[in-house]
Amino acid sequence: MSAPVDRLTRRTVTKAFAAGVLAPSLALAAGRRSVARAQEPATVTFWQFSQLQFNIDAYNAAIAEFEKQNPDIKVNMELVPWADQHQKLVTGLTTGNLPDVSMLGNNVVAEFQALGALAPLTDYFKQWSDEIGRDITEDIWPGDKLYYNLHDDWWGSPVAEETRCIFYRRDLFDKAGLGETAPDTWDAMRDAAVALTGDGVFGWGIPGGINYQTLQTFMSVYLGYGARFLNDEGMCGFDSPEFREALTYYTNLYLADKVSPPDTPTYDREPLVQLFMQGKLGMYIDGPDFYASLKEANPEFLDSVGVAQIAQGPAGRFGFLGGWPLVMWNTSKNKDAAFKWIRFATDPDGYLYQLAVASGNLPGRKSLVDREPWTVPPLDVFAAQMEFAYPYQYPDPEIPQMGTLEVDAVQTAVQSVMLGQTSVDDATLALVDRINAVLSR
Amino acid sequence: MAVSANDASIQSSKPRRLFALPDRRSRVGYAFIAPALLIVVVVSLYPIAFGIWLSFTDWYLLQSLTPTFAGLAGYRRLLGDADFWQSLGRSGVWTIGTVALEYVIAMPVALLLNRRSRITSFLTGALLLPWVTPTIVVAYTWRWLFDSQFGTVHYLLQRVGLAGERSLLADPKTALWALILVSAWKGAPFMAVALLATMKSIPGDLYEAAAVDGATRRRQFLDITLPLLRQVSVVMGLVLGILAFYSFDLVWVITKGGPSDATQILGVYLFRLFFERLELSYAATIGVAMLALLIVFSAVYLRVASRQDNDA
Incomplete structure (x- = not known):
């Protein structure tokens, strides 16, 4: 009488493992393989904080253009509301789930820099300046220098001011x-x-x-x-x-x-x-x-x-004085690719003008403020107010x-x-x- | 003396090992539950264990990216932390107030829906709407309803003299009560459905016999319905009480714990400590304290309820 029970038991045990343990394991392994395939081009994860559709559209357009110019890099934009910025980043910091690049409120750049969570951009800025033959940091607003140049290093590349x-x-x-x-x-x-x-x-x-x-x-x-x-x-x-x-x-x-x-x-x-x-x-x-x-x-x-x-x-x-730069997180495994995206999005000769216009704010570079729409009302009033922004x-x-x-x-x-x-x-x-x-x- | 087969097997078998390996049949069962157990361990037990460990450390994110062991320092701080005790008091009022009001709202609704009519099945479905509506939607909706400039609820409350110029949510004396009302409004349908399901399972014979004996509707309710709803009430009270005690989202979206900390319950206090003040280990201490309090409260609650059942 015991033989059928044993056979049944063996079969059932096998099925149970297949259904309960092996199948999920196989699924996970398959998932990992498919992820590995998807990661063939360098992937840059980018946290974007604006929920306004015109901003999202502008970043989507910027990413499309960037990927066209850099087919070996893929930018994954994830939306994080401005209001949740801090808790999302703190959670990411404590659990090791930070993006490669993100926006960051200028007010918390020093906080995350002090924690050692940000990657310095100084060398990249120097290389950028050498390539174009002028010091790009001279085009950054004085107020932003107080926010982003800490302990003689640069930690953010400005996008917009407000x-x-x-x-x-x-x-x-x-x-x-x-x-x-x-x-x-x-x-x-x-x-x-x-x-x-x-x-x-x-x-x-x-x-x-x-x-x-x-x-x-x-x-x-x-x-x-x-x-x-x-x-x-x-x-x-x-x-x-x-x-x-x-x-x-x-x-x-x-x-x-x-x-x-x-x-x-x-x-x-x-x-x-x-x-x-x-x-x-x-x-x-x-x-x-x-x-x-x-x-x-x-x-x-x-x-x-x-x-x-x-x-x-x-x-x-x-x-x-509000505003935000793009920053690179220290945990990024694709720092060079990440900076390529930062440079493209914050370069007055790249996509910065379009992104700043879409944001409805002022541009992160002084050289752009003499162009429309910042020379016509009401943004000219905000541009004038920038002299008194602290x-x-x-x-x-x-x-x-x-x-x-x-x-x-x-x-x-x-x-x-x-x-x-x-x-x-x-x-x-x-x-x-x-x-x-x-x-x- | 006859020896039974069982006795014989006991006497003839080898000494039993303390940790005997399961037999084949049991192994099938373990194999089936292994994945689920693994998930429970990973998503539930591990975070709890990590939280308990974290509560014995000192981790202020602005000073260090990693925690250092600090023994009972967090628990000593907790004993003298006025904000913690005030938040605990508010959590008590919030939990008891929410569950009590849910019951008060749910009972008449369930009694009404227990009648046979064309619209009761529709109403029973519609009743669940507040329960299934996402908390964020409920919170924003009520925030506007209570607003002194836009809110119809504020307007009505003002008309009957229950609100002044200012929204109930903007007054430290009334904000917590207004939130309890919203919380109970959202939770009451769940309670009502549970009560209704139990009411429907009460045999009609009991009411017929009571009616023959001359019991009025009120007497039938008090002597038949209420006692038979006792068990479900105890269980639902505990479940909804636990949900209320741990709640955070509704309060955070509507008042963020204000005005002047008047609605800062423990969940909000913990969130602030973790995400705003970056005191990760002390936030974990509060979390562990909440868990311990809830375990003790639940045990006492069930014990008292069970004793009353036995007495009855």
Whole structure:
């Protein structure tokens, strides 16, 4: 009686292994072979952060052209939202799954460079300069040099720059008797916002939530009032009358002047953009890509929209300096191929012009800014504003901890004051403690 | 004294090895489950083990690309970390509030759908829509619904005096409760379907006999339906409680833990520590603490439920 059972068992065991173990193994082996075949041309994985279709189209066109010129290299573009940039890269860094090339926010280049995660581009830049007979780094914006040239090496090749300007509704200004031009000082801006507020319209929509937009807007105010992120000892410099004055000004727009909507303490970009487009905001601060989005969504609306440079404070005019380079990650196994792609995409004689135009921002090279569309309104205003565009920690150099600090430190102070949970003084002291705790680790 | 065949086999067999190799038949079974077991080990046990190991290290990404052993330092920090205890408290309110509200919403819905009518099968299918809708869609939709400038829910709440000028989500006193409402709205259908399935399995004879004895509908519900729903309620309460305790995405998309940390539950705190503050090992410590808390809570919950069953 046992023989049939044994035969059955042997057969079943064999089948079980075939189905459960061998088959997946064979499938995996086959998969590996097919991957190996696909990798015959050098593959460059590229993380692209913009989700806007016109940007995606521009990069697809650039890749198609690049692959035509370099048939031995294939570029695989993967989309990563800007908002997820940091967590995606941190995850990639800790799990060893980074791309060959990616965009990178200028504010976190120093962070990833300090971690040893980026590959230096200095030698490639030198070779590039030698080939064309001029130093390509001389064509890079001065602000970008502070971001991308760290410890005498280059770590990024700039693609686009952005700074912020005031978007204002000409029709609402006219209705409120404010004339044609936007205010040029923070005080005048508040007065205009007060005049515009009423009948369902808020004079000036400001972000107050825990998001990048809040810091990128508020930094123009605190630098304009003369506050400094870092003091001479390299620790937090916000424990100053200038910062308290700036924080009072910004939070009072919501608390005292009530020129911003009731949900301001939690607002990020999205609701403010919607409110502006619905005619419920008189003024709003944003970058050139906002203009590009407006143009695509509602071209007729542009007639009633004006763009002006950021207002001045007692210490001058300061706007946020955004932008991004292409960087090469140290784990790349195809560094030469990766740099070929970087060079093609960031070369004024390559595809940089098309990519910068598509982004709706300013080009990463000075030599391109004298060409259209950056010589015609409204991008000419942004180009002029670039002279006053600075990082959060101006006038100090970039610090590796900024990627951590910019996420929620200053915003928490802004929000807690707006919510009436703490005074300007207490919020400032708590902020200074928090920043110093990070800086001293 | 008669000796049975089993006794004889025991007496005549060799001493039994502690780790005896499985027989042929068992090997078939092991062969079948081997791939699945391998997957469980790789995707579940290994990350848990790695997380536990990481919780005993010091790994601040801005200082080092690799962790160094630090013993119990993370757990000592956890004991004195006010943010952790506040987040734990919020997670408790969030979990209990979500499950309780899910039950409160699900029970009448299940009772209603337990009636025979033309539209109940359609409604039963439609009922699952919130459950199957991706969390990101639910989160963005509710975020706008609660907005003071765009939201119809805010408008209605304001009309009945439950909201002021500001959105409930922008007020630290109400934000967590508003999120609990959204979470329960999403989870209640799952609970309702489970309750409904059990209701349908209750024999009609019980209700007929109770009716003959003069029991009112209310009495039938209290003495027949509710006791027979007890087991499924216990299980669903535990499952949905675990899901709520671990949840992160809904809160993150709607409020990011704000305003002023008012909705920072443990999942959000852990995420911030890992991805924003780059304190990888301490984030792992929080993760291990969450796992341990959940195991203890689940054991106590099931023990109490089982004891009450025995008492009944």
